[in-house]
Amino acid sequence: MRELTFAEAINEAIREEMERDPSVFVQGEDVGRYGGGYYPALRGLYDQFGSERVRDFPISETAIVGTALGAAITGLRPVVDLMFADFAFVCFDQIVNQISKIRYMSGGLAAAPLVLRGVMGAYSHLAAQHSNSIEALFCQFPGLVVTIPSDCRSAKGLLKSAIRSNDPVIFLEHKMLYLTSGDVPSDREFLLPLGRSNIAREGRDVTLVAHGYMTQLALRAAEQLQANNISAEVVDLWTLAPLDKRTILDSVRKTGRLVAVQESSVLCGIAGEIVATVCESGVALKSAPRRVTGKSAPIPFSPPLEDHVLPHPEDIIQAARTVMQ
């Protein structure tokens, strides 16, 4: 295994799948010679595959996503670069009212095998409009697969599976992960399953459920909790929808305690979903579950304020301590 940066892991996943399957192609803004927008993960693909398979678009997200849908239902496999995931808002209908529903509305005759990649989240001082965590929104639309890697390895393995999937996959890459690197298998058949959660760290006393960059925070928290003799298990939700309840419930059944983490503000997010799932399952809890979430505000630009509204490992540690009492 070699260490790759997050961008390299994404790049390798796409490159391998494009080499493997001629129906796979990339489209979006600045994906060509530029190699991808502000978080360039596509470097070199244009040189290797040319402008027909690495397709530069004008700033027309509705067309970018809509044409991808049209291509997908006619036999191709587009991998769309949304640049910032926030731009999903300007083409939201195409995603949640078209892509998610075409298989169903056609009585199963159509498939929309496409991937929508977008860079999500905050912590990067990019202010309110470019810092949204929007994964929960997509979970309300059955038909979509919502997948979020938490590190370089899962980025490669999940993205490759996403590209091979016959379902439309929302694939969200956290900005902060672009600052990381890690071991990534070079195996061209290295695939991680969609629709599954991952035990990122085993533990006995408390289950921390997180996803994406939050998993990194949870792992850091678990590390420090260990120093205090609290053994935390970290469940990493590789896929949010459809949700792998079993892995979560199995973990909580073992630990009897739950802390659920999300970056976005509290209402109707993933953390609430996890807490509700566990509580209505009847799995016996030793204490009331807790959520760690972003505070209820748009993301402020001012760095100390941004810091203030976002979750940190200390918040997770404190929540874990609370549920341990």
Place this chain on the structure above:
Amino acid sequence: MRELTFAEAINEAIREEMERDPSVFVQGEDVGRYGGGYYPALRGLYDQFGSERVRDFPISETAIVGTALGAAITGLRPVVDLMFADFAFVCFDQIVNQISKIRYMSGGLAAAPLVLRGVMGAYSHLAAQHSNSIEALFCQFPGLVVTIPSDCRSAKGLLKSAIRSNDPVIFLEHKMLYLTSGDVPSDREFLLPLGRSNIAREGRDVTLVAHGYMTQLALRAAEQLQANNISAEVVDLWTLAPLDKRTILDSVRKTGRLVAVQESSVLCGIAGEIVATVCESGVALKSAPRRVTGKSAPIPFSPPLEDHVLPHPEDIIQAARTVMQ
């Protein structure tokens, strides 16, 4: 008090506020002489107020909502008719990335006093793209007030408050409520508070939390439960965001049992939020809480299938029975 239809209650709220405040006006598609799209609640307003204050637009939702925002930050009070709430998807950025954030991003200098009305929900055989229940999505965007009336009376009282509010309000009207009528105060100062939940029915044994049309189902369920000697309290979430936790917690503290209802599919909806809110509050529950939600599918056209994926009073009754055991 007189009995009004749901459309008449909406109409009266808007008419009274337009008479009271010259800065209030209506815009949208087919709002003028036509009196509102498929669910015409605006009949007569055009004749009374003319084309300047009842503004017909082309099919351009981004412009309809965006110009409303521009008008709101420059001193007017637009009441936008989105026709079907599903059309929020084609102008989603304007709602969740612009309207919701402008007060905050401007450091509090801007206010966006506007109302976005849309007809939501299923049960009406209008198929997947026109039957979405999208209230949960807006709850992830602090800055928006998300309000849903559950009957004719709350329609008038909440809409009047929404129009007078200095916050942007999403106001969702369920299709099925358009088939109802009920007592509505004729008082021009009849205002129901935003940011509050309402005890729609008092009870001792179990708390049913619902909103919009689901409140009607919950009330029907409570009726039948009463016949079986189960006393159900129904909490009607007039406002989903910001969420009035206290009313919910007070009720559950009393009954010790919780059933949360939503129409949309399960993941990341209101029901999960309610369950999570209650469970992490530490309020002691006598049994595991339950959710009643739509099944995980787009809304099918075929009437028996549509029926199958949606919640019914029987589902609530069954859930209530389960939590009573």
Place this chain on the structure above:
Amino acid sequence: MSRPLITENQVREALARGETAIHVQGDPIITPLAATALTDNGIYIVKTGDHGGFAGASEGRGELSPVSVKGYDTKFLLELYATMQRIRGFETAVGLLFKQQRIIGFAHLSIGQEAVPTGVCAALGPEDYLTLTHRGHGQMVARGARLDQMMAELYGKVTGNCKGKGGSVHLHDFQLGILGANGIIGANLVITSGAAMSAKMRGTKQVAVAFFGDGVVNQGAFHEALNIASVMKLPILFVCENNQYAVSMSERDATAAESIAARGRAYLMPGVTVDGQNALAVYETTKTAVERARRGEGPFLIECMTYRSRGHWEGETTELRPESERKQWQERDPIQRLARALIAANPATEDQLRRISDSVRDEVVEAVRFAEESAYPPLAEALRDVWSGEIAITQ
């Protein structure tokens, strides 16, 4: 620089040579007689310019063109007639069934507009793609969809095109290249651009057709679809069924453009306005546009002037369109016009036409029987086709 003038003679000569386009420099001035001949035969004018912009053949919009059946194969003409009758027959039945509440939900009928999809689909090949509007029954039928399956879909029965899950505004028939009707204004345009892009990438010579209404042209998706189609020179036809109203909004009040055809030209693609009550005019224009697209010359916008004779949707109670206007367009009924032309020019007798409408009636009756007798989908269908089934759903 003086402007060229197009004479009737030029048109006749072009016709004699079997051409469908007349090349001119600059803006043509069309004599009334030439205009008649042009619109009659769906010929359009090619302006020689940087990007081959086209001027509309009947920019007058809403003017009638004589229906001239001369030179066409009788079988072809009767097929056009039969197709229009099938649309009308099907939709008339839907209207009745809706009143009886045997069909519920959305039903937007296109009675009066039959010539548009009929003319368009007659010019397409079997591999070509289409997307439809919310008012898409006629487009389905014109493409050759089975009436019984369609009726079953409108009933929500398992024998419908989408197993009953789609319904009227979500009709699909992938076998026929029909990628779907759409309930969201403008959404199908970008999807169709994608199908055209896909055809081009795969090198298949398929052409994609996006039907849309006049109300669509002020929606952002329209703009993005046309720009990308032009930038990428996609093999796509944008076919506007301009029935002059979007619900209650008149096209003139809604749209800041000289015409919808002109709006197409603003994206450097040909945009022409044709008499949409004349199936042959629509057919000829489409044929030229299809050939052009197949040659790799890019997109084309066809604005077809037409009128709906029903309300916006079944169940509507508000009619704001002027009585006189409705009356005027009733006289332009596309079926009657083709019938008159057929009988006048004598390739068909009244008897033959009656036999066609009789057989259509039988087909419609049979479709209704089929739909009535078909079963609803089993409830398990409600949770099928959501995902592909590759992912184990544990929830």
Place this chain on the structure above:
Amino acid sequence: MSRPLITENQVREALARGETAIHVQGDPIITPLAATALTDNGIYIVKTGDHGGFAGASEGRGELSPVSVKGYDTKFLLELYATMQRIRGFETAVGLLFKQQRIIGFAHLSIGQEAVPTGVCAALGPEDYLTLTHRGHGQMVARGARLDQMMAELYGKVTGNCKGKGGSVHLHDFQLGILGANGIIGANLVITSGAAMSAKMRGTKQVAVAFFGDGVVNQGAFHEALNIASVMKLPILFVCENNQYAVSMSERDATAAESIAARGRAYLMPGVTVDGQNALAVYETTKTAVERARRGEGPFLIECMTYRSRGHWEGETTELRPESERKQWQERDPIQRLARALIAANPATEDQLRRISDSVRDEVVEAVRFAEESAYPPLAEALRDVWSGEIAITQ
């Protein structure tokens, strides 16, 4: 019908009469000499037609127009010069501070493009509205925003225009009618149409200006904003800072239109292309457009040809624009051009200009000091201004 020809003389006569527009019938043919005179003075040509469509004054696009300072008040000219210097000074500082990581997040600089906002804002009245792009520092400064508040905002300090909560791409200054910069391409256009609609409804004679880049014109919101502005005849100016690239995408490859000005004309509003490196040309065109809008004659699109001398954003490592092109545009530096014209025509001395840039430097240094010394907002600010405060938040 023969086309009119515009001669240099006609232009000179129009100028002598103090006019800013020349009326013609049909498409004008412009002699090279006339074209120079036209662009030089920002005069445009009015075509007499149904809807008063305008033809661009310098459709050649990217061609230089002589900067002619004759006839202007010296104070006014020096103000233009000072404004451009203030923009350049401010942004140069921002670039440096970004490198030193004293400013973090987004920073899109408009160095090289200063003439556009400077010319536009010089023609506005104090009550008028503006919305800005992500590259909006220059637009703020040109409107008269305080450098110290802006710098503090870029630092995220409580003394910033938005208390530090907005940052570079969300600058607002409601006191100055600045309704906000925007991070979402196209979003500000519909909002500005709304401000213009509001002004019209309130009868205030205010005009609204929406700045946007060349990359915006293929976004759906652009289309909807322009259509509605034209349909409602709103008092709005759409001002395109056409720096010819959207990140790496060249405008020519992205946009199927003869020009961005022509795209405006497709919505039946005047659309003109001006030399965006000439503040006076921009000013003159804007003035005419503003007057027209105030008279209630509706929207106007101005395409200003310009070029950014920096990367798309600070921190960018990929430069794909040809070296020769960058060089060519460097020579068209709008500040240098005005300086040369001022000195050549003698209303100002080099010394005067140096004093201006010195004082700007002092102002910038002071702004940096102010930002550095200002406090971050108290943490409680993070949860303020989310809602109005009327609703008791129990959560």
